[in-house]
Amino acid sequence: MLGLMQSHPLLVSSLIEHASRSHPDTEVVSRTREGSVHRCTFADIGWRSKRVADALTCLGVEPGQRVGTLAWNNYRHLELFFGVSGMGAVIHTVNPRLFPSQLEYIINHAEDQYLFFDLCFLPLLEQIAPQLTTVKAFIAMADRDSMPPSAIANVLCYEDFVAPSSCEYRWPQLDENAASSLCYTSGTTGNPKGVLYTHRSTVLHAMLICTTDGIALSTLDSVLLASPMFHVNAWGIPYAAALIGARLLLPGPALDGASIYQAMRDEKATIAAGVPTVWLMLHQYVQTKGLRPRDDLALERVLVGGAAVPRAVVETFERDFGARVVHAWGMTETSPIATVCNPLKKHQDATQSQRIDLQRQQGRVPYGVELKITDDQGTVLPHDGTSAGHLWVRGHWIASAYFGAEAGSSLDRDGWFDTGDIATIDPDGYMHITDRAKDVIKSGGEWISSIDLENAAVGHACVAEAAAIGLPHPLWQERPLLVVVRKAGRDVTREELLAYLADKVAKWWLPNDIVFVTELPHTATGKLQKRALRETFADYRFEA
Numbered sequence: 001m002l003g004l005m006q007s008h009p010l011l012v013s014s015l016i017e018h019a020s021r022s023h024p025d026t027e028v029v030s031r032t033r034e035g036s037v038h039r040c041t042f043a044d045i046g047w048r049s050k051r052v053a054d055a056l057t058c059l060g061v062e063p064g065q066r067v068g069t070l071a072w073n074n075y076r077h078l079e080l081f082f083g084v085s086g087m088g089a090v091i092h093t094v095n096p097r098l099f100p101s102q103l104e105y106i107i108n109h110a111e112d113q114y115l116f117f118d119l120c121f122l123p124l125l126e127q128i129a130p131q132l133t134t135v136k137a138f139i140a141m142a143d144r145d146s147m148p149p150s151a152i153a154n155v156l157c158y159e160d161f162v163a164p165s166s167c168e169y170r171w172p173q174l175d176e177n178a179a180s181s182l183c184y185t186s187g188t189t190g191n192p193k194g195v196l197y198t199h200r201s202t203v204l205h206a207m208l209i210c211t212t213d214g215i216a217l218s219t220l221d222s223v224l225l226a227s228p229m230f231h232v233n234a235w236g237i238p239y240a241a242a243l244i245g246a247r248l249l250l251p252g253p254a255l256d257g258a259s260i261y262q263a264m265r266d267e268k269a270t271i272a273a274g275v276p277t278v279w280l281m282l283h284q285y286v287q288t289k290g291l292r293p294r295d296d297l298a299l300e301r302v303l304v305g306g307a308a309v310p311r312a313v314v315e316t317f318e319r320d321f322g323a324r325v326v327h328a329w330g331m332t333e334t335s336p337i338a339t340v341c342n343p344l345k346k347h348q349d350a351t352q353s354q355r356i357d358l359q360r361q362q363g364r365v366p367y368g369v370e371l372k373i374t375d376d377q378g379t380v381l382p383h384d385g386t387s388a389g390h391l392w393v394r395g396h397w398i399a400s401a402y403f404g405a406e407a408g409s410s411l412d413r414d415g416w417f418d419t420g421d422i423a424t425i426d427p428d429g430y431m432h433i434t435d436r437a438k439d440v441i442k443s444g445g446e447w448i449s450s451i452d453l454e455n456a457a458v459g460h461a462c463v464a465e466a467a468a469i470g471l472p473h474p475l476w477q478e479r480p481l482l483v484v485v486r487k488a489g490r491d492v493t494r495e496e497l498l499a500y501l502a503d504k505v506a507k508w509w510l511p512n513d514i515v516f517v518t519e520l521p522h523t524a525t526g527k528l529q530k531r532a533l534r535e536t537f538a539d540y541r542f543e544a
Helices: 012-022 042-059 075-086 100-110 119-131 158-162 199-210 237-244 257-267 276-289 311-321 352-359 450-458 494-501 530-536
Strands: 027-031 037-041 066-070 090-093 112-117 137-140 155-157 179-184 194-198 222-225 247-250 271-274 301-304 324-330 337-340 369-374 389-395 417-425 431-436 441-443 446-448 463-473 477-486 513-517
Touching (some): 012 042, 042 075, 066 075, 066 100, 100 112, 100 179, 119 137, 137 158, 179 199, 199 337, 222 237, 222 257, 257 276, 311 450, 369 417, 441 463
Parallel strands (some): 066 112
Antiparallel strands (some): 369 389, 417 431
16 A cells, blocks of 8 residues: 655755745855855855756757766856756766866766866866867856857857846756766776766755754855865755755865865854865964964864864864864765764763764764675674774665666675775774775784874874875785875974874884875875875885
8 A cells, every 4th residue: 555645756956946945045155266255045046057957958958968067166066056957967077186088088988968167177178178079068157258268169158158048947857766967986996987876866865964963954054165066066065055055155266274264264154064185274274374263263063074084183173173073984976975973972971082083983874874894705794893894885875886887786686885995883883994995904914904094193293194005015914104294394204203103003003114205196086096106116125
Protein backbone atom coordinates (compact mmCIF):
# COMPACT_ATOMS: atom_id res chain seq x y z
CA MET A 1 0.00 0.00 0.00
CA LEU A 2 1.33 3.45 -0.94
CA GLY A 3 0.89 6.45 1.30
CA LEU A 4 -1.37 9.34 0.42
CA MET A 5 1.10 12.22 0.56
CA GLN A 6 1.91 14.77 -2.11
CA SER A 7 4.97 14.04 -4.19
CA HIS A 8 7.11 16.87 -5.54
CA PRO A 9 10.53 16.37 -7.10
CA LEU A 10 13.58 17.68 -5.22
CA LEU A 11 14.94 20.21 -7.73
CA VAL A 12 17.63 22.88 -7.65
CA SER A 13 15.07 25.35 -9.04
CA SER A 14 12.91 24.77 -5.97
CA LEU A 15 15.74 26.11 -3.78
CA ILE A 16 15.97 29.48 -5.52
CA GLU A 17 12.17 29.69 -5.76
CA HIS A 18 11.97 29.18 -2.01
CA ALA A 19 14.70 31.76 -1.38
CA SER A 20 12.95 34.29 -3.62
CA ARG A 21 9.65 33.85 -1.76
CA SER A 22 10.78 33.34 1.82
CA HIS A 23 14.08 35.25 1.97
CA PRO A 24 13.80 37.84 -0.81
CA ASP A 25 15.76 40.54 1.01
CA THR A 26 18.67 38.36 2.14
CA GLU A 27 21.86 39.81 0.70
CA VAL A 28 24.39 38.29 -1.66
CA VAL A 29 27.57 40.36 -1.38
CA SER A 30 30.25 39.94 -4.06
CA ARG A 31 33.72 41.43 -4.28
CA THR A 32 34.63 42.08 -7.89
CA ARG A 33 37.99 41.57 -9.54
CA GLU A 34 38.62 45.33 -9.29
CA GLY A 35 37.92 45.32 -5.54
CA SER A 36 34.52 47.02 -5.53
CA VAL A 37 31.54 45.46 -3.74
CA HIS A 38 28.34 44.39 -5.51
CA ARG A 39 25.19 43.86 -3.47
CA CYS A 40 22.02 42.12 -4.53
CA THR A 41 19.39 39.87 -2.94
CA PHE A 42 18.07 36.36 -3.35
CA ALA A 43 15.06 37.90 -5.10
CA ASP A 44 17.48 39.41 -7.64
CA ILE A 45 19.31 36.10 -8.05
CA GLY A 46 15.92 34.43 -8.56
CA TRP A 47 14.68 36.52 -11.45
CA ARG A 48 18.10 36.84 -13.06
CA SER A 49 18.62 33.07 -12.95
CA LYS A 50 15.31 32.74 -14.83
CA ARG A 51 16.67 35.07 -17.48
CA VAL A 52 19.77 32.87 -17.73
CA ALA A 53 17.56 29.81 -18.20
CA ASP A 54 15.42 31.54 -20.82
CA ALA A 55 18.48 32.82 -22.71
CA LEU A 56 20.07 29.34 -22.77
CA THR A 57 16.80 27.87 -24.01
CA CYS A 58 16.74 30.44 -26.83
CA LEU A 59 20.28 29.41 -27.75
CA GLY A 60 19.04 25.85 -28.17
CA VAL A 61 20.61 24.33 -25.07
CA GLU A 62 18.74 21.12 -24.31
CA PRO A 63 18.19 19.23 -21.04
CA GLY A 64 21.22 17.17 -20.12
CA GLN A 65 23.68 19.22 -22.16
CA ARG A 66 26.64 20.64 -20.29
CA VAL A 67 27.33 24.35 -19.82
CA GLY A 68 30.77 25.23 -18.46
CA THR A 69 31.89 28.00 -16.12
CA LEU A 70 35.39 29.33 -15.56
CA ALA A 71 34.75 31.76 -12.76
CA TRP A 72 35.38 32.80 -9.16
CA ASN A 73 32.79 33.27 -6.42
CA ASN A 74 30.47 36.07 -7.54
CA TYR A 75 26.79 36.83 -8.07
CA ARG A 76 26.80 36.02 -11.80
CA HIS A 77 28.27 32.61 -11.06
CA LEU A 78 25.51 32.09 -8.49
CA GLU A 79 22.88 32.96 -11.12
CA LEU A 80 24.36 30.27 -13.35
CA PHE A 81 24.24 27.72 -10.52
CA PHE A 82 20.46 28.02 -10.45
CA GLY A 83 19.71 29.06 -14.03
CA VAL A 84 21.64 26.31 -15.81
CA SER A 85 20.51 23.46 -13.56
CA GLY A 86 17.00 24.84 -13.22
CA MET A 87 16.31 24.69 -16.96
CA GLY A 88 17.49 21.07 -17.11
CA ALA A 89 21.03 21.54 -18.38
CA VAL A 90 24.11 20.54 -16.38
CA ILE A 91 26.43 23.19 -14.97
CA HIS A 92 30.06 22.16 -15.24
CA THR A 93 32.24 24.23 -12.91
CA VAL A 94 35.74 24.16 -14.38
CA ASN A 95 38.73 24.57 -12.07
CA PRO A 96 40.92 27.32 -13.60
CA ARG A 97 43.90 26.21 -11.52
CA LEU A 98 44.32 23.08 -13.61
CA PHE A 99 46.99 22.89 -16.29
CA PRO A 100 45.87 24.05 -19.75
CA SER A 101 46.11 20.49 -21.07
CA GLN A 102 43.82 19.28 -18.27
CA LEU A 103 41.35 22.09 -18.95
CA GLU A 104 41.24 21.11 -22.62
CA TYR A 105 40.66 17.49 -21.67
CA ILE A 106 37.81 18.02 -19.21
CA ILE A 107 35.96 20.64 -21.28
CA ASN A 108 36.10 18.33 -24.30
CA HIS A 109 35.29 15.27 -22.20
CA ALA A 110 32.26 17.03 -20.71
CA GLU A 111 31.27 18.24 -24.19
CA ASP A 112 30.45 21.70 -22.90
CA GLN A 113 28.19 23.55 -25.34
CA TYR A 114 28.85 27.05 -23.98
CA LEU A 115 31.49 28.36 -21.61
CA PHE A 116 30.93 31.31 -19.25
CA PHE A 117 34.09 32.98 -17.94
CA ASP A 118 35.36 35.79 -15.73
CA LEU A 119 37.41 38.34 -17.67
CA CYS A 120 40.61 37.45 -15.80
CA PHE A 121 40.55 34.08 -17.56
CA LEU A 122 40.39 35.51 -21.08
CA PRO A 123 44.15 35.04 -21.76
CA LEU A 124 43.85 31.42 -20.64
CA LEU A 125 40.84 30.86 -22.91
CA GLU A 126 42.59 32.47 -25.86
CA GLN A 127 45.33 29.90 -25.37
CA ILE A 128 43.09 26.82 -25.25
CA ALA A 129 40.02 27.85 -27.29
CA PRO A 130 41.27 26.37 -30.59
CA GLN A 131 41.42 22.93 -28.91
CA LEU A 132 37.88 23.08 -27.46
CA THR A 133 35.92 21.08 -30.00
CA THR A 134 32.36 21.31 -28.62
CA VAL A 135 32.11 24.89 -27.32
CA LYS A 136 29.85 26.95 -29.59
CA ALA A 137 30.45 30.31 -27.92
CA PHE A 138 32.21 31.88 -24.95
CA ILE A 139 30.24 34.24 -22.69
CA ALA A 140 32.22 36.87 -20.76
CA MET A 141 30.70 37.49 -17.33
CA ALA A 142 30.72 41.28 -17.64
CA ASP A 143 28.68 44.22 -18.88
CA ARG A 144 29.15 45.84 -22.27
CA ASP A 145 31.40 48.66 -20.99
CA SER A 146 33.85 46.14 -19.50
CA MET A 147 34.23 43.94 -22.58
CA PRO A 148 37.86 43.80 -23.75
CA PRO A 149 39.07 43.02 -27.26
CA SER A 150 39.62 39.32 -27.79
CA ALA A 151 41.36 37.01 -30.22
CA ILE A 152 38.40 34.63 -29.85
CA ALA A 153 35.77 35.32 -32.47
CA ASN A 154 32.66 33.92 -30.78
CA VAL A 155 32.65 35.86 -27.48
CA LEU A 156 29.33 37.13 -26.11
CA CYS A 157 28.68 39.65 -23.33
CA TYR A 158 26.83 38.21 -20.31
CA GLU A 159 24.62 41.23 -19.67
CA ASP A 160 23.75 41.49 -23.36
CA PHE A 161 23.04 37.75 -23.30
CA VAL A 162 20.48 37.92 -20.46
CA ALA A 163 18.96 41.36 -21.12
CA PRO A 164 16.36 40.39 -23.77
CA SER A 165 15.27 37.19 -22.02
CA SER A 166 12.25 36.86 -19.75
CA CYS A 167 12.20 36.82 -15.96
CA GLU A 168 8.75 35.19 -16.25
CA TYR A 169 10.40 31.94 -17.32
CA ARG A 170 8.68 28.89 -15.80
CA TRP A 171 10.97 26.25 -14.36
CA PRO A 172 10.34 22.82 -15.93
CA GLN A 173 9.29 19.92 -13.71
CA LEU A 174 12.29 17.63 -14.11
CA ASP A 175 12.93 14.15 -12.78
CA GLU A 176 14.72 14.67 -9.47
CA ASN A 177 17.26 12.05 -10.53
CA ALA A 178 18.21 14.10 -13.59
CA ALA A 179 21.78 15.40 -13.67
CA SER A 180 22.22 18.92 -12.26
CA SER A 181 25.96 19.63 -12.09
CA LEU A 182 29.31 18.15 -13.03
CA CYS A 183 32.63 18.49 -11.20
CA TYR A 184 35.94 16.86 -12.06
CA THR A 185 38.46 15.48 -9.63
CA SER A 186 41.81 17.25 -9.48
CA GLY A 187 43.53 14.42 -11.34
CA THR A 188 46.63 13.81 -9.23
CA THR A 189 47.18 10.63 -11.25
CA GLY A 190 45.90 10.22 -14.79
CA ASN A 191 43.18 12.35 -16.30
CA PRO A 192 40.60 14.08 -14.07
CA LYS A 193 37.32 12.16 -13.65
CA GLY A 194 33.86 13.68 -13.76
CA VAL A 195 31.34 13.32 -10.93
CA LEU A 196 27.76 13.92 -12.06
CA TYR A 197 25.38 15.11 -9.33
CA THR A 198 21.59 14.87 -9.44
CA HIS A 199 18.98 17.40 -8.35
CA ARG A 200 17.93 14.99 -5.61
CA SER A 201 21.44 14.48 -4.24
CA THR A 202 22.10 18.24 -4.33
CA VAL A 203 18.96 19.15 -2.38
CA LEU A 204 19.48 16.39 0.20
CA HIS A 205 23.09 17.51 0.66
CA ALA A 206 21.89 21.11 1.16
CA MET A 207 19.49 19.89 3.84
CA LEU A 208 22.36 18.14 5.62
CA ILE A 209 24.34 21.40 5.78
CA CYS A 210 21.45 23.12 7.55
CA THR A 211 21.01 20.45 10.23
CA THR A 212 22.48 20.74 13.69
CA ASP A 213 24.62 17.67 13.06
CA GLY A 214 25.74 19.28 9.80
CA ILE A 215 26.98 22.87 9.73
CA ALA A 216 23.90 24.30 11.47
CA LEU A 217 23.63 26.99 8.80
CA SER A 218 20.68 29.28 9.49
CA THR A 219 19.01 32.48 8.38
CA LEU A 220 20.93 34.26 11.15
CA ASP A 221 24.27 33.54 9.47
CA SER A 222 26.48 35.48 7.10
CA VAL A 223 28.71 32.90 5.47
CA LEU A 224 32.01 33.81 3.82
CA LEU A 225 32.73 31.38 1.00
CA ALA A 226 36.51 31.08 0.75
CA SER A 227 35.91 27.66 -0.80
CA PRO A 228 35.71 28.34 -4.56
CA MET A 229 32.51 27.57 -6.43
CA PHE A 230 34.59 25.37 -8.74
CA HIS A 231 35.55 23.17 -5.76
CA VAL A 232 32.62 20.76 -5.52
CA ASN A 233 30.15 23.64 -5.93
CA ALA A 234 31.64 25.52 -2.96
CA TRP A 235 30.90 22.48 -0.81
CA GLY A 236 27.17 22.81 -1.57
CA ILE A 237 26.84 25.93 0.57
CA PRO A 238 25.25 28.15 -2.13
CA TYR A 239 22.35 25.69 -2.33
CA ALA A 240 22.06 25.48 1.46
CA ALA A 241 22.12 29.27 1.79
CA ALA A 242 19.15 29.50 -0.59
CA LEU A 243 17.32 26.79 1.35
CA ILE A 244 17.72 28.47 4.72
CA GLY A 245 18.15 32.15 3.79
CA ALA A 246 21.73 32.62 4.97
CA ARG A 247 23.53 35.75 3.76
CA LEU A 248 26.26 34.91 1.22
CA LEU A 249 29.62 36.69 1.10
CA LEU A 250 31.47 35.91 -2.15
CA PRO A 251 35.11 37.12 -2.13
CA GLY A 252 35.89 36.63 -5.83
CA PRO A 253 39.55 35.82 -6.47
CA ALA A 254 40.78 37.65 -3.33
CA LEU A 255 41.67 34.83 -0.93
CA ASP A 256 44.76 36.42 0.63
CA GLY A 257 44.83 37.06 4.37
CA ALA A 258 44.23 40.82 4.12
CA SER A 259 41.21 40.48 1.81
CA ILE A 260 39.62 37.69 3.83
CA TYR A 261 40.06 39.60 7.09
CA GLN A 262 38.58 42.76 5.58
CA ALA A 263 35.57 40.85 4.24
CA MET A 264 35.01 39.13 7.58
CA ARG A 265 35.21 42.45 9.43
CA ASP A 266 33.22 44.67 7.07
CA GLU A 267 30.43 42.17 6.39
CA LYS A 268 30.29 40.67 9.90
CA ALA A 269 30.75 37.08 8.77
CA THR A 270 29.54 34.55 11.34
CA ILE A 271 30.71 31.46 9.41
CA ALA A 272 33.62 31.04 7.02
CA ALA A 273 34.42 28.02 4.86
CA GLY A 274 37.79 27.17 3.32
CA VAL A 275 40.80 24.89 3.15
CA PRO A 276 43.58 25.03 5.80
CA THR A 277 45.91 26.94 3.44
CA VAL A 278 43.52 29.92 3.40
CA TRP A 279 43.33 29.98 7.19
CA LEU A 280 47.10 29.70 7.57
CA MET A 281 47.45 32.81 5.35
CA LEU A 282 44.80 34.59 7.42
CA HIS A 283 46.54 33.73 10.69
CA GLN A 284 49.90 34.90 9.34
CA TYR A 285 48.35 38.22 8.28
CA VAL A 286 46.71 38.72 11.70
CA GLN A 287 49.97 37.91 13.47
CA THR A 288 52.07 40.16 11.22
CA LYS A 289 49.71 43.13 11.61
CA GLY A 290 49.10 42.62 15.32
CA LEU A 291 45.32 42.57 14.85
CA ARG A 292 42.71 41.67 17.46
CA PRO A 293 40.15 39.49 15.64
CA ARG A 294 38.18 38.80 18.84
CA ASP A 295 37.38 42.51 18.97
CA ASP A 296 37.06 43.14 15.22
CA LEU A 297 35.07 40.17 13.98
CA ALA A 298 31.71 38.47 14.55
CA LEU A 299 33.08 35.06 13.55
CA GLU A 300 31.57 32.08 15.38
CA ARG A 301 32.40 29.00 13.34
CA VAL A 302 34.99 28.07 10.70
CA LEU A 303 34.30 25.15 8.39
CA VAL A 304 37.54 23.44 7.36
CA GLY A 305 37.82 20.74 4.70
CA GLY A 306 39.94 19.63 1.78
CA ALA A 307 42.85 18.55 3.99
CA ALA A 308 43.48 17.62 7.60
CA VAL A 309 43.42 20.66 9.84
CA PRO A 310 46.61 21.29 11.86
CA ARG A 311 46.14 21.57 15.61
CA ALA A 312 47.69 25.04 15.51
CA VAL A 313 44.85 26.27 13.26
CA VAL A 314 42.20 25.01 15.68
CA GLU A 315 44.00 26.55 18.67
CA THR A 316 44.52 29.92 16.96
CA PHE A 317 40.88 30.26 15.92
CA GLU A 318 39.69 29.43 19.42
CA ARG A 319 42.23 31.58 21.25
CA ASP A 320 42.54 34.65 19.01
CA PHE A 321 39.24 34.67 17.10
CA GLY A 322 36.84 33.15 19.63
CA ALA A 323 35.63 30.85 16.84
CA ARG A 324 35.07 27.11 16.80
CA VAL A 325 36.55 25.03 14.02
CA VAL A 326 34.10 22.57 12.44
CA HIS A 327 36.13 19.93 10.65
CA ALA A 328 34.42 18.13 7.78
CA TRP A 329 35.54 15.40 5.43
CA GLY A 330 34.52 14.47 1.95
CA MET A 331 35.62 14.40 -1.65
CA THR A 332 34.28 15.30 -5.07
CA GLU A 333 32.60 11.90 -5.14
CA THR A 334 30.69 12.62 -1.89
CA SER A 335 29.17 16.00 -2.90
CA PRO A 336 31.46 16.64 -0.80
CA ILE A 337 30.38 16.46 2.85
CA ALA A 338 30.29 12.92 4.23
CA THR A 339 31.30 13.50 7.86
CA VAL A 340 31.19 16.52 10.18
CA CYS A 341 32.97 16.83 13.50
CA ASN A 342 30.43 18.05 16.02
CA PRO A 343 30.60 17.24 19.75
CA LEU A 344 28.23 14.89 21.55
CA LYS A 345 26.53 15.59 24.86
CA LYS A 346 29.24 13.55 26.61
CA HIS A 347 31.82 16.15 25.50
CA GLN A 348 30.18 19.09 27.31
CA ASP A 349 32.57 18.80 30.23
CA ALA A 350 35.67 18.11 28.12
CA THR A 351 38.83 20.11 28.73
CA GLN A 352 40.05 22.55 26.11
CA SER A 353 42.77 20.11 25.04
CA GLN A 354 40.23 17.30 24.71
CA ARG A 355 37.92 19.51 22.65
CA ILE A 356 40.74 20.42 20.27
CA ASP A 357 41.71 16.77 19.92
CA LEU A 358 38.11 16.05 18.98
CA GLN A 359 37.86 18.94 16.50
CA ARG A 360 40.87 17.66 14.54
CA GLN A 361 39.07 14.44 13.69
CA GLN A 362 37.05 14.25 10.49
CA GLY A 363 33.83 13.61 12.41
CA ARG A 364 30.73 11.44 12.35
CA VAL A 365 28.39 10.58 9.52
CA PRO A 366 25.05 12.39 9.33
CA TYR A 367 21.85 10.61 8.35
CA GLY A 368 22.18 9.55 4.73
CA VAL A 369 25.80 8.36 4.82
CA GLU A 370 27.40 5.09 5.98
CA LEU A 371 31.09 4.28 6.55
CA LYS A 372 33.11 1.13 7.02
CA ILE A 373 36.81 0.24 7.17
CA THR A 374 38.39 -2.98 5.90
CA ASP A 375 41.78 -4.63 5.80
CA ASP A 376 43.61 -5.46 2.56
CA GLN A 377 41.55 -8.66 2.21
CA GLY A 378 38.22 -6.85 2.55
CA THR A 379 37.47 -7.99 6.11
CA VAL A 380 35.47 -5.37 8.00
CA LEU A 381 37.48 -3.92 10.89
CA PRO A 382 36.09 -2.91 14.30
CA HIS A 383 35.24 0.66 15.23
CA ASP A 384 37.66 0.75 18.14
CA GLY A 385 39.56 3.91 17.29
CA THR A 386 42.83 2.06 16.70
CA SER A 387 42.22 -0.37 13.84
CA ALA A 388 43.18 1.44 10.62
CA GLY A 389 41.89 0.26 7.28
CA HIS A 390 40.58 1.18 3.86
CA LEU A 391 37.67 3.63 4.12
CA TRP A 392 34.45 2.88 2.20
CA VAL A 393 31.35 5.06 1.93
CA ARG A 394 27.82 4.85 0.57
CA GLY A 395 24.77 7.07 0.82
CA HIS A 396 22.24 9.37 -0.81
CA TRP A 397 24.75 11.87 -2.22
CA ILE A 398 27.65 9.50 -2.98
CA ALA A 399 28.75 8.85 -6.59
CA SER A 400 28.01 5.46 -8.12
CA ALA A 401 30.20 5.92 -11.21
CA TYR A 402 32.24 8.51 -13.04
CA PHE A 403 30.85 10.54 -15.93
CA GLY A 404 30.85 8.48 -19.10
CA ALA A 405 30.89 5.13 -17.26
CA GLU A 406 28.06 2.74 -16.50
CA ALA A 407 26.03 3.48 -13.35
CA GLY A 408 27.35 1.53 -10.37
CA SER A 409 30.69 0.77 -12.00
CA SER A 410 32.65 2.43 -9.18
CA LEU A 411 30.99 0.40 -6.42
CA ASP A 412 31.56 -3.04 -4.97
CA ARG A 413 28.80 -5.64 -5.04
CA ASP A 414 27.24 -4.23 -1.85
CA GLY A 415 27.16 -0.65 -3.14
CA TRP A 416 30.23 0.70 -1.31
CA PHE A 417 32.61 3.27 -2.81
CA ASP A 418 36.34 2.95 -2.05
CA THR A 419 37.55 6.41 -1.01
CA GLY A 420 41.24 5.59 -1.31
CA ASP A 421 41.78 6.77 2.28
CA ILE A 422 43.09 4.93 5.33
CA ALA A 423 41.12 5.69 8.48
CA THR A 424 40.08 4.67 11.95
CA ILE A 425 36.57 4.90 13.42
CA ASP A 426 36.12 5.04 17.18
CA PRO A 427 33.22 3.55 19.25
CA ASP A 428 31.36 6.91 19.11
CA GLY A 429 31.54 6.91 15.31
CA TYR A 430 34.22 9.58 14.94
CA MET A 431 36.29 8.90 11.84
CA HIS A 432 39.93 9.94 11.58
CA ILE A 433 41.81 9.91 8.26
CA THR A 434 45.32 8.68 8.86
CA ASP A 435 46.44 8.84 5.23
CA ARG A 436 45.68 8.28 1.62
CA ALA A 437 46.17 4.59 0.86
CA LYS A 438 48.88 5.52 -1.63
CA ASP A 439 50.63 7.84 0.87
CA VAL A 440 50.66 5.80 4.07
CA ILE A 441 54.23 5.00 5.19
CA LYS A 442 54.70 1.27 5.85
CA SER A 443 57.55 0.79 8.28
CA GLY A 444 58.42 -2.60 9.74
CA GLY A 445 54.90 -3.92 9.23
CA GLU A 446 53.30 -0.88 10.88
CA TRP A 447 51.66 2.18 9.34
CA ILE A 448 52.86 5.73 9.93
CA SER A 449 50.37 8.49 9.20
CA SER A 450 52.02 11.09 6.98
CA ILE A 451 49.17 13.49 7.76
CA ASP A 452 49.65 13.33 11.53
CA LEU A 453 53.41 13.73 11.13
CA GLU A 454 52.93 16.77 8.89
CA ASN A 455 50.45 18.40 11.24
CA ALA A 456 52.79 17.91 14.18
CA ALA A 457 55.59 19.63 12.24
CA VAL A 458 53.37 22.56 11.24
CA GLY A 459 52.77 23.20 14.92
CA HIS A 460 56.34 24.56 15.15
CA ALA A 461 56.41 28.36 15.08
CA CYS A 462 58.96 28.42 12.23
CA VAL A 463 57.28 25.90 9.91
CA ALA A 464 54.94 27.15 7.19
CA GLU A 465 54.24 23.79 5.54
CA ALA A 466 55.45 20.21 5.72
CA ALA A 467 55.08 16.99 3.74
CA ALA A 468 56.02 13.49 4.87
CA ILE A 469 56.75 10.79 2.30
CA GLY A 470 57.83 7.18 2.66
CA LEU A 471 61.07 6.24 0.95
CA PRO A 472 62.71 2.78 0.68
CA HIS A 473 64.76 1.64 3.66
CA PRO A 474 67.07 -1.43 3.62
CA LEU A 475 65.74 -2.74 6.94
CA TRP A 476 62.31 -1.22 7.63
CA GLN A 477 60.78 -1.33 4.12
CA GLU A 478 59.98 2.41 4.27
CA ARG A 479 60.90 5.27 6.53
CA PRO A 480 59.59 8.86 6.59
CA LEU A 481 61.38 11.79 5.00
CA LEU A 482 60.00 15.15 6.14
CA VAL A 483 60.13 17.96 3.58
CA VAL A 484 59.67 21.39 5.18
CA VAL A 485 59.05 24.97 4.09
CA ARG A 486 60.16 27.54 6.68
CA LYS A 487 58.05 30.61 7.43
CA ALA A 488 59.35 33.83 5.91
CA GLY A 489 62.00 35.39 8.14
CA ARG A 490 62.10 32.35 10.46
CA ASP A 491 64.78 29.71 10.86
CA VAL A 492 64.81 26.21 12.30
CA THR A 493 67.39 23.47 11.93
CA ARG A 494 66.92 19.75 11.35
CA GLU A 495 68.02 18.98 14.91
CA GLU A 496 65.74 21.60 16.46
CA LEU A 497 62.72 20.29 14.56
CA LEU A 498 63.48 16.67 15.46
CA ALA A 499 63.73 17.68 19.12
CA TYR A 500 60.39 19.49 18.85
CA LEU A 501 58.72 16.40 17.35
CA ALA A 502 60.19 14.04 19.95
CA ASP A 503 57.22 14.37 22.31
CA LYS A 504 54.61 15.02 19.62
CA VAL A 505 54.65 11.64 17.84
CA ALA A 506 55.66 8.07 18.62
CA LYS A 507 59.41 7.59 18.67
CA TRP A 508 59.36 5.18 15.73
CA TRP A 509 57.38 7.76 13.70
CA LEU A 510 60.20 10.32 13.88
CA PRO A 511 61.50 11.06 10.37
CA ASN A 512 64.86 9.59 9.45
CA ASP A 513 65.75 12.90 7.89
CA ILE A 514 64.41 16.41 7.31
CA VAL A 515 65.11 18.49 4.22
CA PHE A 516 64.18 22.14 3.71
CA VAL A 517 62.78 23.54 0.46
CA THR A 518 61.40 26.90 -0.67
CA GLU A 519 58.04 25.49 -1.75
CA LEU A 520 56.04 22.25 -2.01
CA PRO A 521 54.15 21.02 -5.10
CA HIS A 522 50.35 21.25 -4.93
CA THR A 523 47.45 20.10 -7.04
CA ALA A 524 44.97 22.56 -8.54
CA THR A 525 42.81 22.14 -5.42
CA GLY A 526 45.68 22.94 -3.06
CA LYS A 527 46.48 19.40 -1.95
CA LEU A 528 50.07 18.25 -1.57
CA GLN A 529 51.40 16.34 -4.57
CA LYS A 530 53.11 13.48 -2.78
CA ARG A 531 53.73 11.69 -6.06
CA ALA A 532 55.77 14.64 -7.34
CA LEU A 533 57.77 14.69 -4.11
CA ARG A 534 58.48 10.98 -4.35
CA GLU A 535 59.74 11.53 -7.90
CA THR A 536 61.93 14.45 -6.75
CA PHE A 537 63.51 12.36 -4.00
CA ALA A 538 63.56 9.08 -5.93
CA ASP A 539 67.35 8.86 -5.67
CA TYR A 540 67.46 9.70 -1.97
CA ARG A 541 68.79 6.85 0.18
CA PHE A 542 68.51 6.21 3.91
CA GLU A 543 71.32 4.46 5.70
CA ALA A 544 70.63 1.13 7.39
